[in-house]
Amino acid sequence: xxxxxxxxxxxxxxxxxxxxxxxxxxxxxxxxxxxxxxxxxxxxxxxxxxxxxxxxxxxxxxxxxxxxxxxxxxxxxxxxxxxxxxxxxxxxxxxxxxxxxxxxxxxxxxxxxxxxxxxxxxxxxxxxxxxxxxxxxxxxxxxxxxxxxxxxxxxxxxxxxxxxxxxxxxxxxxxxxxxxxxxxxxxxxxxxxxxxxxxxx
Numbered sequence: 001x002x003x004x005x006x007x008x009x010x011x012x013x014x015x016x017x018x019x020x021x022x023x024x025x026x027x028x029x030x031x032x033x034x035x036x037x038x039x040x041x042x043x044x045x046x047x048x049x050x051x052x053x054x055x056x057x058x059x060x061x062x063x064x065x066x067x068x069x070x071x072x073x074x075x076x077x078x079x080x081x082x083x084x085x086x087x088x089x090x091x092x093x094x095x096x097x098x099x100x101x102x103x104x105x106x107x108x109x110x111x112x113x114x115x116x117x118x119x120x121x122x123x124x125x126x127x128x129x130x131x132x133x134x135x136x137x138x139x140x141x142x143x144x145x146x147x148x149x150x151x152x153x154x155x156x157x158x159x160x161x162x163x164x165x166x167x168x169x170x171x172x173x174x175x176x177x178x179x180x181x182x183x184x185x186x187x188x189x190x191x192x193x194x195x196x197x198x199x200x201x
Contacts, residue, residue, distance in 0.1 A: 068123030075126035080133035
């Protein structure tokens, strides 16, 4: 995105594009549609964004920053297990509010690069911090990936209507994250089957 002057702003363009995304998916996000929504002619939009692909990437980066802020807000209890639980619930709630943005971040929109690794790392830093506190630095990334895979897999299936057997899906999600985080503990290299600080975890 560039700072070229016009009758609109980068923030307004991205906000309009995200509204179109939620209303109709990635195919609804066209340069013409966004220009109409922000009240400029399509050529003026190119003063701010070079292409539709760049616009879709800007949406992903904006959404990634938003979910990162949600995670940071959720991770403030001082208890890493509670923080992971709160972050899991916050992620699920955010995905329900912005399902197409969620899919856009974690899916594969043709012709669109994912947000930068640096931006992604910053967004999930609270998850990695909580996992470091629980399992130590050696397996912190492994634990973060495990938790993220559970949350994303469950959330993606839920958004796709994949839980057709009924029951309390929300309760199942909470049970799953509680069970998963309860199992995370720091490995003691002197004990091949157990963990350090067994009594405190």
